[in-house]
Amino acid sequence: MAGKFEVYEDAGGKFRFRLKAGNGEIVATGQGYSSKEAAHKGVDAVQRAAVDASVVDLPKAA
Numbered sequence: 001m002a003g004k005f006e007v008y009e010d011a012g013g014k015f016r017f018r019l020k021a022g023n024g025e026i027v028a029t030g031q032g033y034s035s036k037e038a039a040h041k042g043v044d045a046v047q048r049a050a051v052d053a054s055v056v057d058l059p060k061a062a
Helices: 036-050
Strands: 004-009 015-020 026-029
Touching: 004 036, 015 036
Parallel strands: none
Antiparallel strands: 004 015, 015 026
């Protein structure tokens, strides 16, 4: 089963998204948005950014 984005309203009335892997595990979450439309735009932004994104290992903080 493929992963999916879920958009939902939290207890505080903010709209959020989460990315679930095919096994149901939550692998990413988004910030709180004031509208469902804004949360969907957040999903779109993540999808566009992730298409060609690379993985960068950062050095340990001093």
